Amino acid sequence: MLKILKYSFYDLIRSRWSYVYFLFYLLMGFVLLFLNNDLSKAVITLMNIIIVLVPLIGTIFGIMYYYNSKEFTELLLAQPIKRSSIFLGQYLGVALSLSMSLVIGLGIPFLVYGINTSVAIWDFGLLLVSGSMLTLIFTSLAFVIALKNENKIKGFGYAILLWLFMAVIYDGLFLMSLMFFEDYPLDKFSLIATLLNPVDLSRVLILLKLDISALLGYTGAVFQQFFGTSLGFFLSLFMLGVWFIVPTFIMQRIAMKKDF
Amino acid sequence: MIEVREIYKQFGQNKVLEGIDLKIETKGIFAILGPNGSGKTTLIKSILGMVIPDKGSIQIDGKAIKGEWNYRNNIDYLPQIANFPGNLSVQELINMIKDLRSNKKADDQRLIELFRLEPFLNKKLSNLSGGTKQKVNLVLTFMFDSPLIILDEPTTGLDPIAHIRLKQLINEEKAKGKTVLITSHIMSFVEEVSDQIVFILEGKIYFKGTIPELKSKTNESDFEHAIASILTASYA
Numbered sequence: 001m002l003k004i005l006k007y008s009f010y011d012l013i014r015s016r017w018s019y020v021y022f023l024f025y026l027l028m029g030f031v032l033l034f035l036n037n038d039l040s041k042a043v044i045t046l047m048n049i050i051i052v053l054v055p056l057i058g059t060i061f062g063i064m065y066y067y068n069s070k071e072f073t074e075l076l077l078a079q080p081i082k083r084s085s086i087f088l089g090q091y092l093g094v095a096l097s098l099s100m101s102l103v104i105g106l107g108i109p110f111l112v113y114g115i116n117t118s119v120a121i122w123d124f125g126l127l128l129v130s131g132s133m134l135t136l137i138f139t140s141l142a143f144v145i146a147l148k149n150e151n152k153i154k155g156f157g158y159a160i161l162l163w164l165f166m167a168v169i170y171d172g173l174f175l176m177s178l179m180f181f182e183d184y185p186l187d188k189f190s191l192i193a194t195l196l197n198p199v200d201l202s203r204v205l206i207l208l209k210l211d212i213s214a215l216l217g218y219t220g221a222v223f224q225q226f227f228g229t230s231l232g233f234f235l236s237l238f239m240l241g242v243w244f245i246v247p248t249f250i251m252q253r254i255a256m257k258k259d260f
Numbered sequence: 261m262i263e264v265r266e267i268y269k270q271f272g273q274n275k276v277l278e279g280i281d282l283k284i285e286t287k288g289i290f291a292i293l294g295p296n297g298s299g300k301t302t303l304i305k306s307i308l309g310m311v312i313p314d315k316g317s318i319q320i321d322g323k324a325i326k327g328e329w330n331y332r333n334n335i336d337y338l339p340q341i342a343n344f345p346g347n348l349s350v351q352e353l354i355n356m357i358k359d360l361r362s363n364k365k366a367d368d369q370r371l372i373e374l375f376r377l378e379p380f381l382n383k384k385l386s387n388l389s390g391g392t393k394q395k396v397n398l399v400l401t402f403m404f405d406s407p408l409i410i411l412d413e414p415t416t417g418l419d420p421i422a423h424i425r426l427k428q429l430i431n432e433e434k435a436k437g438k439t440v441l442i443t444s445h446i447m448s449f450v451e452e453v454s455d456q457i458v459f460i461l462e463g464k465i466y467f468k469g470t471i472p473e474l475k476s477k478t479n480e481s482d483f484e485h486a487i488a489s490i491l492t493a494s495y496a
Contacts, residue, residue: 079361259269260310
């Protein structure tokens with residue numbers, strides 16, 4: 001598996017898109033940090049961008065990589081390698097190269113800014129961790145979709161829909177249901193609804209860490225009240241882990257049964 | 261060596277293999293023939309474990325292949341469509357496949373010279389012509405010394421010289437005592453190289469035997485006509 005991972009990774013970090021993605025974060029990091037004198041505000045702005053952009057790029061890259069390397073995957077399948085190693089290797093290759101663009105792209109401006117001497121280093125570290133988690137989660141979801149759909153157009157369509165649903169529509173539905181059922185106790189409902197969406201989950205996670213109750217919103221407030229800051233923090237981190245492990249497992253199951 | 265027992269495979273509504281029984285015990289060159297869509301590639305891919313049959317079993321050297329992957333160490337496979345990651349150069353691809361099978365000795369230099377691939381070694385794979393890609397594909401297949409070689413349409417896109425070299429190569433492998441499975445639609449090529457014919461029709465083995473046996477069975481003196489007579493009989 002490590003060999004496959006190595007080659008996917010090399011192939012990807014030489015692609016132009018990895019650099020574009022990296023430069024984007026680099027530029028954004030510099031602009032937000034040096035034009036903004038409040039560090040936690042910069043972190044929040046970055047968070048808002050990351051939790052929307054990272055899932056989008058993760059899904060698109062994941063699905064593109066799978067379809068583009070399809071014939072090559074067939075070549076690998078005829079080699080003495082375990083099936084699960086091939087797909088796990090390719091998936092981690094994509095996810096790790098994307099995470100690297102994110103971590104290094106944002107890491108450089110933060111280091112230049114001198115964040116390693118300030119207390120905000122933990123907030124910032126968490127931002128990078130949840131960004132990387134989101135990359136892992138959405139790339140694995142993209143691989144599941146790609147493995148299920150032979151038709152590229154359909155695969156792309158489902159992937160975009162998934163992103164749109166998780167990043168945009170979900171919140172809308174959530175808010176609407178909160179308004180609609182406002183006469184009922186909604187604490188548990190909103191807790192569960194948040195746990196079921198990795199995008200919301202990472203938002204709550206970062207906001208809990210930043211401890212800005214004004215920005216927590218309804219869910220965050222319920223979360224904080226229900227679990228207290230540290231339990232809520234670990235629970236959401238744990239759920240993000242589940243969100244990464246379950247699709248990876250499903251991906252392996254599908255790959256084992258598929259015909260090529 | 262290879263034992264395929266009663267395998268069935270269906271893609272959606274399309275029944276491709278309907279109870280294939282095939283036993284290949286001896287060494288030599290076996291041509292798998294059949295009309296388009298008769299299931300030749302599906303059969304080959306089942307042997308390689310790329311397609312998972314709905315029913316039946318496949319054994320190689322007495323061991324069932326289901327869920328196994330180590331047995332592919334003893335198989336060299338040439339896929340029908342040669343498509344490689346575009347960002348890599350030819351040399352990098354060859355090194356990569358060598359690296360994946362690092363327990364085996366690779367004889368790539370001789371093959372690179374044989375197919376005159378030296379000028380392309382540092383070119384990116386996305387810039388190669390179809391025929392050159394097929395030559396790279398052949399190098400990747402023949403560079404390992406495995407007892408079983410499976411070639412799916414090996415002649416596609418090759419120029420006449422490469423074609424002659426390929427035939428030499430196949431005969432060399434045969435002389436080493438290997439088993440070679442070939443699918444091809446070029447009958448003159450099949451007639452020249454193969455020892456035995458396996459003819460698949462409508463998902464079943466229709467005929468297995470030597471070319472003279474096929475000729476006498478169909479009452480034709482010419483191999484191409486013998487194949488054509490089976491096909492017209494089945495279309496009627």
